[in-house]
Amino acid sequence: MDIRNCKMCGRIFKYNNVPYCHSCVLEREETFVKVRDYIWDHPEANVSEVAEETEVDEKIILEFLREGRLELKEESIGLPCERCGRPIRTGRYCSECSRELEVELKKGMSTSPEHYKRKTGPEQMYIADRMKKKKY
Numbered sequence: 370m371d372i373r374n375c376k377m378c379g380r381i382f383k384y385n386n387v388p389y390c391h392s393c394v395l396e397r398e399e400t401f402v403k404v405r406d407y408i409w410d411h412p413e414a415n416v417s418e419v420a421e422e423t424e425v426d427e428k429i430i431l432e433f434l435r436e437g438r439l440e441l442k443e444e445s446i447g448l449p450c451e452r453c454g455r456p457i458r459t460g461r462y463c464s465e466c467s468r469e470l471e472v473e474l475k476k477g478m479s480t481s482p483e484h485y486k487r488k489t490g491p492e493q494m495y496i497a498d499r500m501k502k503k504k505y
């Protein structure tokens with residue numbers, strides 16, 4: 370089991386590929402829909418305009434963009450490629466950098482560091498089992 374701190378509220382939760390706890394995920398979904406609808410209606414708006422109109426933190430809008438869930442109509446300097454700094458519309462890298470990174474990724478390894486694991490479950494059951502057996 371992977372236990373982490375929620376990126377939004379800091380509470381401890383069971384990690385399941387999303388860095389937020391359940392209630393923050395729900396809250397975030399609502400925010401996402403609001404932002405997405407606004408961008409649909411106002412495709413010309415830039416990140417700070419969207420933030421202002423939807424009253425959503427610019428950082429959160431950028432996260433949605435980085436996750437590739439939202440896409441701007443035009444490349445935005447508010448959303449620079451994380452590698453070369455060129456304005457992009459969605460995701461983390463410009464098309465050129467993502468192509469290069471893909472090549473690099475295939476060459477190297479990418480193992481995420483394991484967060485601490487709790488010593489409960491099978492191991493404790495095993496000890497309990499052994500103690501039971503001793504009695505016989």
Ligand SMILES: [Zn+2]
Pocket residue numbers: 375376377378379380389390391392393394
């Ligand atoms: Zn949370």
Ligand SMILES: [Zn+2]
Pocket residue numbers: 450451452453454455462463464465466467
């Ligand atoms: Zn780039």
